[in-house]
Amino acid sequence: MGLIQAAVALHISCAVLALATLGQWSAVGVITVTAAAGTVTEDQAARGAAAPKHVHDSRENALEYITVANTKEDYLAEEFLTLSVNTTLLGESGDWVEVSWTGTYTPSYWDYVALIVPSDADVRTTAPAKYKQCRDAILDSDLRPKLRFRALNFRQPFRFVLFRNGLTYPVAIAKSPEVGFVNYNEPTQGHLALTNHPGEMTVQWVTRDTGSPEVAWGTSPDRLASSTVASSSTYKKSDLCGEPATSVGWVSPGMMHAATLTDLQPDTRYFYQHGDQKLGLSPIRSFVTPPRVGPDSEVRLLHVADMGQAEMDGSNELSMMAPSLNTTALMAADMARAPYRLVIHNGDISYARGYVTQWDVFYDQIQPLATQVPWMTSVGNHERDHPFSGDRFDMAFDSGGECGVPYELRTGMPHPRRGQQWYSFDYGPIHFLQISTEQPFAPGSDQHQFIVDDLQRADRSMTPWLIVGGHRPFYVSSTYDGPKDSDIGVAAELRHALEDLFLAHRVDMVWTGHHHSYQRTCPIHRSRCVEAAVEGGHRAPVYVVAGHAGAALCKFGTQVEPFWEVLAAEWGYMRVAASGVRLSVEVVRSSDGSLMDSFSLRKGEIGLTAVLRGNGSEGKGVEAW
Numbered sequence: 001m002g003l004i005q006a007a008v009a010l011h012i013s014c015a016v017l018a019l020a021t022l023g024q025w026s027a028v029g030v031i032t033v034t035a036a037a038g039t040v041t042e043d044q045a046a047r048g049a050a051a052p053k054h055v056h057d058s059r060e061n062a063l064e065y066i067t068v069a070n071t072k073e074d075y076l077a078e079e080f081l082t083l084s085v086n087t088t089l090l091g092e093s094g095d096w097v098e099v100s101w102t103g104t105y106t107p108s109y110w111d112y113v114a115l116i117v118p119s120d121a122d123v124r125t126t127a128p129a130k131y132k133q134c135r136d137a138i139l140d141s142d143l144r145p146k147l148r149f150r151a152l153n154f155r156q157p158f159r160f161v162l163f164r165n166g167l168t169y170p171v172a173i174a175k176s177p178e179v180g181f182v183n184y185n186e187p188t189q190g191h192l193a194l195t196n197h198p199g200e201m202t203v204q205w206v207t208r209d210t211g212s213p214e215v216a217w218g219t220s221p222d223r224l225a226s227s228t229v230a231s232s233s234t235y236k237k238s239d240l241c242g243e244p245a246t247s248v249g250w251v252s253p254g255m256m257h258a259a260t261l262t263d264l265q266p267d268t269r270y271f272y273q274h275g276d277q278k279l280g281l282s283p284i285r286s287f288v289t290p291p292r293v294g295p296d297s298e299v300r301l302l303h304v305a306d307m308g309q310a311e312m313d314g315s316n317e318l319s320m321m322a323p324s325l326n327t328t329a330l331m332a333a334d335m336a337r338a339p340y341r342l343v344i345h346n347g348d349i350s351y352a353r354g355y356v357t358q359w360d361v362f363y364d365q366i367q368p369l370a371t372q373v374p375w376m377t378s379v380g381n382h383e384r385d386h387p388f389s390g391d392r393f394d395m396a397f398d399s400g401g402e403c404g405v406p407y408e409l410r411t412g413m414p415h416p417r418r419g420q421q422w423y424s425f426d427y428g429p430i431h432f433l434q435i436s437t438e439q440p441f442a443p444g445s446d447q448h449q450f451i452v453d454d455l456q457r458a459d460r461s462m463t464p465w466l467i468v469g470g471h472r473p474f475y476v477s478s479t480y481d482g483p484k485d486s487d488i489g490v491a492a493e494l495r496h497a498l499e500d501l502f503l504a505h506r507v508d509m510v511w512t513g514h515h516h517s518y519q520r521t522c523p524i525h526r527s528r529c530v531e532a533a534v535e536g537g538h539r540a541p542v543y544v545v546a547g548h549a550g551a552a553l554c555k556f557g558t559q560v561e562p563f564w565e566v567l568a569a570e571w572g573y574m575r576v577a578a579s580g581v582r583l584s585v586e587v588v589r590s591s592d593g594s595l596m597d598s599f600s601l602r603k604g605e606i607g608l609t610a611v612l613r614g615n616g617s618e619g620k621g622v623e624a625w
Contacts, residue, residue: 060351062316063127066167068248071124073172081105083162083174090181093153093188099160100146107134110166117158119178127248129357130315150313152360155184155208155254184208185279189363191370196414202260203274204412211279213257217272221284230259241386245354245401253356267291285371295580297428301342303574305513307549308351309362323571324550326590341373346513347380347471354400379421380471383407384438391438393485424454429580431463437472442497455505466507473512473545477556513547516554518568520544529563566597
């Protein structure tokens, strides 16, 4: 076994193992051990305990820390207080607004300014879209305290409100003038998705009104000769399952448009523009179609899970997902220097958890990437789970009342039908099977039958590689055990239902997230490494947990099982390159772009050989498939 990086934490749930800022952070409480297996020693635990940590509680995004139900209004409390903005009309989403105040008011440590949308919303029943602490204000040339906000186009006017008394018992004491956008039908949240069929690409975006949405496209930016009409959809409060999605988190989500371009040639750059000729058009952008499906194709792609989103202007200081900004920045840099033309995001997408504006923030953050390459997802607990809504856990409130509805409409994945959030697609030499770990997957379920049928149909002469993606892991080092939705318990159920099936159909790798860390097994079956010589022996998949793209990091179990090759509590993502005979993975640290792991699988004359190299150490050559 290669080096094992084990993080020590003393809290039961996921713990923040880093001090995050917008530009940098450093992992703490991370212990490097060279033992092949065993428990974490008292000395290692002591060193880990000395590092700063924060308990990661059930609140996943910064808006959940505001107790809206306790909010009061007292606009006469400060007689001479005036809250001002430097502009009341913005040109496009992402423009900046400066907020300042004058008068005799002196803010306390906990006072803050929040963006409220719509502008006429009742602050006692509607959560802010974002907020900044007054103590972070800087003085302008007139010695007035000033905060700068980056404003997204939420498709309706907004205003700023100054609150005193902190997030738990906030009191609104001043309002700014209303701020609006020139065009509430500006196409925003652009992103691409593949379908089940080669030669197709779906373009998606959001506006306020339906209008006449379409995509103009072609092989030259000067001649978008083809056009495709888009379909439009949205969702209402009544489509959702509970609070906060149906209460304080609700803001009109706008109209979601989707147009599928067809008859596209493989490995070809297409230019496109989406929107409405009268209501507004996007900039002209481009994407490159996947190569032909087959063993002679070569592809590069990126993988993330549990990424979430964060405000680029530093708002929402309690956000535990600030590292996601570095992740997407490094991914964009990768795409600029090399042909990475697909992103796989396996669950816990935005962590909106019932707050509509957080979906806007997520798609704004990934738009520079997702308008160039398809962004393919699997559903996570924070998108799907709500009591008695059809998930397999019954009593989990993880989606904040969304119960998979916004996820399905916003991501546009090629599911078999509404509510069945699983699918598959081919990409060059790879067949991807994306499953839902949040819905029933045991034998006898619709999903299990889909998995069986898909594995049987996969043509390995055309797609030598078969990768299964989903959210919750099959193998995981975690302390969370016991409840029905626990890491350890669900992993055991997944293995019981699917592991033998994966072995029988020669699945090469399984990519998951959920545990906010990076973990990699040896080629494994039934908890035993398959470490035969290259010339013969067992064959088995490699299981990877890569839920470390942005959300607060989790701790590992204190017992290090012998099948773990790498355990790392650091933020990052995966870079993947595949040909018909070799699949290489690099795991990148989001802090500085260095590698925390790298390994490769290859297919030779006698089958697939796994050459596992982690942290600079070369592992054994083993026949994995």
